[in-house]
Amino acid sequence: MAKETRVILICSGKGGVGKTTLTANLGIALARQGKKTAVLDADFGLRNLDLLLGLENRIVYTAQEVLEESCRLDQALVKHKQEANLSLLPAGNPRMLDWLKPEDMKKIVEMVSELFDFVLIDCPAGVEDGFKNAVAASKEAIVVTNPEVSAVRDADRVIGLLNSNGIKPIQLVLNRVRPKMMASQEMLSVDDVTDILALPLLGLVLEDEQVIVSTNRGEPLTLSGSNSPAARCYSNIVLRLQGEEVPLIDPSKEGSSIGDKFRRLMQTKIF
Numbered sequence: 001m002a003k004e005t006r007v008i009l010i011c012s013g014k015g016g017v018g019k020t021t022l023t024a025n026l027g028i029a030l031a032r033q034g035k036k037t038a039v040l041d042a043d044f045g046l047r048n049l050d051l052l053l054g055l056e057n058r059i060v061y062t063a064q065e066v067l068e069e070s071c072r073l074d075q076a077l078v079k080h081k082q083e084a085n086l087s088l089l090p091a092g093n094p095r096m097l098d099w100l101k102p103e104d105m106k107k108i109v110e111m112v113s114e115l116f117d118f119v120l121i122d123c124p125a126g127v128e129d130g131f132k133n134a135v136a137a138s139k140e141a142i143v144v145t146n147p148e149v150s151a152v153r154d155a156d157r158v159i160g161l162l163n164s165n166g167i168k169p170i171q172l173v174l175n176r177v178r179p180k181m182m183a184s185q186e187m188l189s190v191d192d193v194t195d196i197l198a199l200p201l202l203g204l205v206l207e208d209e210q211v212i213v214s215t216n217r218g219e220p221l222t223l224s225g226s227n228s229p230a231a232r233c234y235s236n237i238v239l240r241l242q243g244e245e246v247p248l249i250d251p252s253k254e255g256s257s258i259g260d261k262f263r264r265l266m267q268t269k270i271f
């Protein structure tokens with residue numbers, strides 16, 4: 001009996017909430033822990049997982065050629081430059097969506113699963129064919145959302161569809177948390193979101209401009225062992241994903257003003 005590979009769909013409904021960023025960061029973090037990990041770009045329309053991982057110049061073949069049997073899977077898999085345990089399976093041409101069927105996606109994920117401990121699937125936004133194909137190939141899911149009404153409503157819709165497709169477990173990542181806005185009730189709170197969506201919370205990711213800097217460099221934050229706020233959050237998520245109990249970051253203790261930082265420094269270092 002083959003090993004049990006974790007095939008995890010990273011989805012959201014709404015676009016731009018942080019799916020691809022989370023996929024890239026979790027992929028790197030798992031690989032750094034020695035887990036053989038594949039990240040699969042299922043967003044054929046707007047592929048950019050390759051860019052976030054800095055691998056865009058290394059792509060020769062894609063999932064499309066593998067399915068058409070014009071190359072082998074190992075020829076299409078792009079190994080990460082620094083993290084040998086991480087490989088990317090790039091998305092094919094956007095026109096591939098016209099003919100791709102759920103069985104095709106299942107086939108490709110089964111092939112990838114033979115070689116890896118974790119397969120993370122970066123899902124397209126929406127709930128149309130691209131989403132349905134990705135769901136068909138997945139076992140479990142991470143739903144990413146932001147503390148915003150529209151993102152939460154779309155996440156709710158997606159959770160219903162995941163449930164009816166037998167995806168289990170489904171866990172929640174609340175991304176772009178801004179402690180100050182939460183504290184002043186300008187943003188939905190963590191409890192608001194978990195109450196509405198009724199999913200176990202796999203983790204929070206703080207709003208962090210380093211995420212944007214690292215994205216533009218094609219070097220996910222988890223690659224450098226950074227200790228920035230979001231990097232700490234990603235590390236915690238990776239541990240929880242593997243069953244470890246790690247306390248949640250408390251947004252109210254994540255003050256980011258210079259005054260807050262100074263006060264914390266005074267407390268820890270001087271007094």
Ligand SMILES: Nc1ncnc2c1ncn2[C@@H]1O[C@H](COP(=O)(O)OP(=O)(O)O)[C@@H](O)[C@H]1O
Binds near residue numbers: 175
């Ligand atoms: N925690 C975060 N803090 C700051 N910016 C973020 C965070 N997560 C994602 N972003 C930014 O949000 C934008 C959308 O992220 P992306 O991962 O492409 O979303 P999706 O794949 O869901 O469309 C990107 O510019 C990314 O850098």
Ligand SMILES: [Mg+2]
Binds near residue numbers: 043
């Ligand atoms: Mg994306």
